[in-house]
Amino acid sequence: MNFITAIDRFAKNAAMTDFVPCDALTLTSLRGRNTLGVMNVSDTPSIAFLGTGSMSGAILAGLVQQREKFGSLSATTRSEESAAKIASDGVEAVALAAEPDANRRLAAAADVVVLGVKPYQIVELLREISDALRSGTIVVSVAAGITTAVMEAEVGDDIAVVRVMPNTPSHVGLGVAGIAAGTGAGEGAVDVTRTIFGAVGTALVIDESQIDALSSISGSGPAYVFLFIEQWTRVALELGFDERQAAAMVQGTFRGASELLAASDVDPAELRRRVTSPKGTTEQALAVLQGAGLDAVFREAADAAIARAKELAAE
Numbered sequence: 001m002n003f004i005t006a007i008d009r010f011a012k013n014a015a016m017t018d019f020v021p022c023d024a025l026t027l028t029s030l031r032g033r034n035t036l037g038v039m040n041v042s043d044t045p046s047i048a049f050l051g052t053g054s055m056s057g058a059i060l061a062g063l064v065q066q067r068e069k070f071g072s073l074s075a076t077t078r079s080e081e082s083a084a085k086i087a088s089d090g091v092e093a094v095a096l097a098a099e100p101d102a103n104r105r106l107a108a109a110a111d112v113v114v115l116g117v118k119p120y121q122i123v124e125l126l127r128e129i130s131d132a133l134r135s136g137t138i139v140v141s142v143a144a145g146i147t148t149a150v151m152e153a154e155v156g157d158d159i160a161v162v163r164v165m166p167n168t169p170s171h172v173g174l175g176v177a178g179i180a181a182g183t184g185a186g187e188g189a190v191d192v193t194r195t196i197f198g199a200v201g202t203a204l205v206i207d208e209s210q211i212d213a214l215s216s217i218s219g220s221g222p223a224y225v226f227l228f229i230e231q232w233t234r235v236a237l238e239l240g241f242d243e244r245q246a247a248a249m250v251q252g253t254f255r256g257a258s259e260l261l262a263a264s265d266v267d268p269a270e271l272r273r274r275v276t277s278p279k280g281t282t283e284q285a286l287a288v289l290q291g292a293g294l295d296a297v298f299r300e301a302a303d304a305a306i307a308r309a310k311e312l313a314a315e
């Protein structure tokens with residue numbers, strides 16, 4: 001298959017992704033350009049996950065569900081126990097304990113290499129694999145706080161580097177991921193990455209300068225939601241409900257409200273107004289919440305997360 005057919009086929013695959021409408025024009029406009037991260041990528045890219053734990057294991061599981069969109073899938077872990085957990089039909093899972101050179105072997109055979117180790121291991125891992133990577137390989141990192149500039153310094157100019165901040169609802173196919181291209185990553189590399197993360201939720205392409213801000217909303221966001229659920233569950237228990245009843249009320253309400261919003265064509269403020277009759281009970285409760293200065297508290301929380309991300313990046 002020639003390169004242009006491959007790009008068109010990939011654009012079609014990407015446009016079929018449920019959550020992420022892919023801009024096929026972006027891909028077709030790459031015809032004839034020697035855009036980094038596209039030239040060697042086939043219509044069904046082969047993907048190697050190096051370090052496949054909680055986060056990248058969830059992404060890999062999503063790709064397995066959409067097997068037809070991807071070429072060979074492979075993954076490394078440190079221990080054989082972890083490799084056994086991710087091995088499945090069509091996934092070559094290799095433990096470094098059994099094959100110490102596995103990171104290099106799998107990276108050399110992949111169109112896309114996803115780095116899923118801890119942030120402090122990223123540079124070391126790139127040094128281990130850099131001379132094994134084929135020209136045009138896309139290297140994607142999900143590590144918090146490691147910039148594309150730091151990664152680009154470890155690989156050749158012919159490698160496209162992309163940074164992604166995913167979140168834990170990726171485990172159930174409802175993740176939100178922010179994708180930021182390095183200086184050498186073209187639109188093709190970004191589109192391939194968008195298709196990979198679109199397999200487990202919504203993928204947003206952003207500038208890297210915004211990645212800490214995105215992380216303060218969607219990266220940390222699941223923790224904020226769990227905190228609200230914990231707090232409202234506590235209140236329900238104090239009001240005399242048992243644990244099963246409290247969980248049903250609170251979790252059912254969070255899920256139901258989210259689904260209602262997703263199915264609705266109006267914004268959340270309008271949906272809130274529809275629950276809030278003038279002089280009614282909800283109005284009284286909301287007045288207490290708003291009186292506690294939630295606007296400022298939410299902003300302060302996001303700012304604290306962003307400040308910490310900057311500190312971590314400087315370490």
Ligand SMILES: NC(=O)c1ccc[n+]([C@@H]2O[C@H](COP(=O)([O-])OP(=O)(O)OC[C@H]3O[C@@H](n4cnc5c(N)ncnc54)[C@H](OP(=O)(O)O)[C@@H]3O)[C@@H](O)[C@H]2O)c1
Binds near residue numbers: 142165
């Ligand atoms: N978890 C999250 O919510 C989240 C969200 C956004 C971003 N991230 C990012 O995702 C990355 C991984 O986090 P995680 O929570 O998924 O960690 P994790 O569950 O500990 O996974 C790390 C994986 O790397 C493997 N590993 C360790 N050293 C390796 C090496 N040299 N070569 C190949 N594999 C190696 C481990 O194998 P063993 O299991 O055998 O030790 C494990 O499978 C981090 O950089 C983090 O910043 C995580």
